Amino acid sequence: MTHGLAGSAGTCLIAGCGYTGARLARSLAGHLVGQGPVLALVRSAASAAALACEGIQAVPTDFDGTAAFPVPPDLSAVVYLAPPAGPDGEDARVRRFLSALGPARPRVLVYVSTTGVYGDTGGAAVDESTPPAPADDRARQRLHAEGQARRWCEARDARCVILRVAAIYGPHRLPLDRLRRGEPVLRAEDSGPGNRIHVDDLVSACQAALARPVAGVVNVADGCPEGMAAFTARVAALVGLPAPREVTWAEAQGTMSPGLLAFLRESRRVLTPRLVRDLGVTPRGPEAGIRDSLEEMGLMGGSPPGEKTTAEREGR
Numbered sequence: 046m047t048h049g050l051a052g053s054a055g056t057c058l059i060a061g062c063g064y065t066g067a068r069l070a071r072s073l074a075g076h077l078v079g080q081g082p083v084l085a086l087v088r089s090a091a092s093a094a095a096l097a098c099e100g101i102q103a104v105p106t107d108f109d110g111t112a113a114f115p116v117p118p119d120l121s122a123v124v125y126l127a128p129p130a131g132p133d134g135e136d137a138r139v140r141r142f143l144s145a146l147g148p149a150r151p152r153v154l155v156y157v158s159t160t161g162v163y164g165d166t167g168g169a170a171v172d173e174s175t176p177p178a179p180a181d182d183r184a185r186q187r188l189h190a191e192g193q194a195r196r197w198c199e200a201r202d203a204r205c206v207i208l209r210v211a212a213i214y215g216p217h218r219l220p221l222d223r224l225r226r227g228e229p230v231l232r233a234e235d236s237g238p239g240n241r242i243h244v245d246d247l248v249s250a251c252q253a254a255l256a257r258p259v260a261g262v263v264n265v266a267d268g269c270p271e272g273m274a275a276f277t278a279r280v281a282a283l284v285g286l287p288a289p290r291e292v293t294w295a296e297a298q299g300t301m302s303p304g305l306l307a308f309l310r311e312s313r314r315v316l317t318p319r320l321v322r323d324l325g326v327t328p329r330g331p332e333a334g335i336r337d338s339l340e341e342m343g344l345m346g347g348s349p350p351g352e353k354t355t356a357e358r359e360g361r
Contacts, residue, residue: 055122055152056083056084056121057073057081057082057083057122058116058123059083059085059086059124060106060108060124060127061086061108061126061127062086062092062103063087063092063126064213064244065244065248066124067085067092068245068248069126069248070083070085070103071099071101072248072252074099081119082102083102084102085101086108087104108127108141116146116149121152122153122154122155123151123153124154124157125194130186134189135185136186150201150202150203152203153204153205153206153254154198154204155254156191157210157247158190158210159183159184159209159210160209162178162187162191163175163178163313164178164180165310165313167237167313168238168314169313170315171315171316172316172318173209173262173264204259204260205261207262207263208247210266211315212239212240212242212308213244213247214242214243214334215243216339218338219338219339221280221286223277223289227290229292229297229301230278231272231273231297231301233274236272236273238271239270240314240315241267241269241276241331241334242267242328246265246329249324249326253324253325254324257323259319261319263319266317266328267328268317268330270314271331274289279331279332279335280335283335283336283339297309
């Protein structure tokens with residue numbers, strides 16, 4: 046796969062350079078042939094310093110403030126990963142960001158959204174042609190932001206790619222703490238399909254969206270819709286922890302957090318025809334993804350179970 050920006054060696058601006066964005070920045074910065082510089086917008090000075098130590102230019106940015114951020118004169122591409130924020134199902138944060146870009150005319154904008162915009166389909170399959178039906182404010186904000194990104198690109202004759210992303214997992218994003226605490230999982234009979242993507246496969250999708258002449262919506266998931274119980278049991282088996290106890294939906298009401306319950310209420314199976322066909326990304330399955338994550342954390346090959354660090358969460 047070619048990872049350079051198609052037709053340009055200008056600067057790639059990554060807005061919201063947290064768990065996924067930092068890995069994307071490192072990967073882009075590592076492809077020097079035909080690749081221009083990377084500028085990362087991060088939330089904190091500590092994050093900026095950490096990236097600077099790796100040779101990546103980063104600027105602390107208040108996405109909700111009025112202070113300006115540097116817009117490179119050779120801006121060629123934008124990847125937006127910051128989480129939404131705003132009232133009444135609207136994303137005022139992305140509106141301020143796009144406005145702050147001023148007259149800049151990048152060739153491509155990649156907006157990282159969520160498969161949550163499809164809402165609850167009762168386990169039925171969705172693909173890129175499925176009409177969105179967001180059921181909560183967060184998903185409505187994402188859909189609102191998608192529209193803003195499209196209109197902004199149309200006004201500048203820029204290519205717009207919307208990546209609708211499933212739940213992200215990877216190193217330091219596995220349910221190890223829940224397993225060590227003995228927390229239960231929802232049994233298979235009461236849970237719908239689960240949709241996930243390993244963080245490095247999402248990074249590959251972002252890179253391909255920058256490099257290939259693709260536009261519009263692309264779903265990003267691994268195509269292995271196993272539920273919460275099966276995925277968590279895989280993690281437990283590979284790291285050498287006891288399998289989690291399974292509970293009914295009624296029991297889960299008193300044992301799981303409201304956020305997790307809200308996530309589990311929505312059920313759909315995400316199909317990804319464009320990810321493979323148009324972006325050329327074949328994601329790894331959960332077994333390989335969990336192994337790769339544990340190996341990066343140093344937890345394969347007899348190491349004691351436990352996470353080394355907590356990943357900084359500044360967005361997707």
